[in-house]
Amino acid sequence: MKKEWPLWEIFIRSKSGLNHKHVGSLHASDAEMALENARDLYTRRNEGVSIWVVESKHITASDPDDSDPLFEPARDKVYRHPTFYTVPDEISHM
Amino acid sequence: MTSLNFEAIFQSKIDDEVKIEPKDWMPDAYRKTLIRQISQHAHSEIVGMLPEGNWITRAPSLRRKLILLAKVQDEAGHGLYLYSAAETLGADRDDLVQQLLTGKAKYSSIFNYPTLNWADIGAIGWLVDGAAIMNQVMLTRTSYGPYARAMVRICKEESFHQRQGYELMMAMAFGSSEQKAMAQDALNRWWWPALMMFGPHDAESTHSDQAIKWKIKRKSNDELRQSFVDVTVPQAEYLGLTLPDPDLHWNEERGHYDFGKIDWDEFWKVVKGNGPCNRQRIQARIKAYEDGAWVREAAMAHAEKKEQRKLQPEAAVKAA
Ligand SMILES: [Fe+2]
Ligand SMILES: [Fe+2]
Numbered sequence: 001m002k003k004e005w006p007l008w009e010i011f012i013r014s015k016s017g018l019n020h021k022h023v024g025s026l027h028a029s030d031a032e033m034a035l036e037n038a039r040d041l042y043t044r045r046n047e048g049v050s051i052w053v054v055e056s057k058h059i060t061a062s063d064p065d066d067s068d069p070l071f072e073p074a075r076d077k078v079y080r081h082p083t084f085y086t087v088p089d090e091i092s093h094m
Numbered sequence: 095m096t097s098l099n100f101e102a103i104f105q106s107k108i109d110d111e112v113k114i115e116p117k118d119w120m121p122d123a124y125r126k127t128l129i130r131q132i133s134q135h136a137h138s139e140i141v142g143m144l145p146e147g148n149w150i151t152r153a154p155s156l157r158r159k160l161i162l163l164a165k166v167q168d169e170a171g172h173g174l175y176l177y178s179a180a181e182t183l184g185a186d187r188d189d190l191v192q193q194l195l196t197g198k199a200k201y202s203s204i205f206n207y208p209t210l211n212w213a214d215i216g217a218i219g220w221l222v223d224g225a226a227i228m229n230q231v232m233l234t235r236t237s238y239g240p241y242a243r244a245m246v247r248i249c250k251e252e253s254f255h256q257r258q259g260y261e262l263m264m265a266m267a268f269g270s271s272e273q274k275a276m277a278q279d280a281l282n283r284w285w286w287p288a289l290m291m292f293g294p295h296d297a298e299s300t301h302s303d304q305a306i307k308w309k310i311k312r313k314s315n316d317e318l319r320q321s322f323v324d325v326t327v328p329q330a331e332y333l334g335l336t337l338p339d340p341d342l343h344w345n346e347e348r349g350h351y352d353f354g355k356i357d358w359d360e361f362w363k364v365v366k367g368n369g370p371c372n373r374q375r376i377q378a379r380i381k382a383y384e385d386g387a388w389v390r391e392a393a394m395a396h397a398e399k400k401e402q403r404k405l406q407p408e409a410a411v412k413a414a
Pocket of ligand 1: 139169172
């Protein structure tokens with residue numbers, strides 16, 4: 001009987017007020033061990049105040065080869081940006 | 095699209111300093127080169143714990159013991175960051191470990207030298223980590239994203255490794271005459287192997303050109319080695335120790351230190367498995383792997399049982 005420990009993706013909140021951010025991955029037999037290993041591996045110097053662990057197989061990623069059609073719809077919508085609009089100089093607080 | 099087009103797009107990304115990420119198209123040879131390089135780098139971090147681990151129980155003070163423990167633990171961490179970077183390329187962790195244990199994969203030859211006196215711990219931090227930093231700082235800008243990010247993390251931690259080593263060398267070099275002699279002895283033994291860490295001369299280095307075109311590396315072995323010599327000579331002078339090279343002198347014209355011939359026969363002898371500690375290092379890794387097998391299996395069995403209980407609480411109780 002030989003089965004490898006599954007792979008987990010690790011996300012760390014570096015301080016309160018910031019998002020959790022992906023920092024890397026590690027192997028662990030279950031979620032509790034993944035949390036403990038993440039503590040030892042990714043926060044040896046106070047790099048975090050909170051950890052999320054997600055088994056890697058549960059992540060669905062977009063395909064980089066499809067990124068053109070995927071992100072294209074946002075590309076031509078310049079009117080979504082404030083710089084699209086002209087406001088006279090004498091108008092302030094806008 | 096033909097694979098030629100893919101290859102052109104890939105190279106133009108590299109030329110434009112766009113990082114390559116795990117799911118991006120990449121040439122097979124790029125993937126293979128990276129898996130080989132990253133896993134060998136990981137193995138070096140792991141085997142690199144052994145020469146220093148040898149002194150943890152004999153550290154001369156609690157302060158030194160805590161420092162050494164923290165340093166060795168960091169090296170384990172570096173190995174793990176790197177293995178997980180290799181896994182983003184499709185490598186399997188267990189395969190990589192097997193390649194180390196069977197001798198199929200190499201690791202840095204420097205770790206096949208023994209740590210004979212306490213000053214060796216200082217010399218390793220100062221010179222071996224120092225040489226590694228030269229290489230690793232360059233690799234923070236390597237073209238493969240996960241490798242570059244692992245290197246950034248590693249470099250942040252390496253600075254402590256080198257400084258604690260130099261501080262230890264200062265304590266020895268400025269101590270009693272016996273201590274100073276130990277420091278000099280350690281320097282004599284570690285200097286040349288540290289210079290060999292940068293690998294063969296550029297003219298003899300087989301993978302270099304392609305690695306530079308792909309921006310896996312950005313500087314050649316000889317360039318990195320020269321930078322290391324240039325920054326290290328004044329550090330040795332400050333300690334009042336003598337680098338074991340009669341040909342070492344400042345070359346005004348080049349603006350660099352000239353240094354003597356490296357003994358490449360020794361280098362290849364150690365690479366091919368006949369250094370002072372090659373067998374011992376691999377034996378130690380095999381023992382750790384085999385002794386840990388029951389723990390890995392038990393943890394997995396426990397996790398599966400817990401999962402089972404969550405799914406069908408009653409059936410699990412009955413079965414138990
Ligand atoms: Fe390291
Ligand atoms: Fe280090």
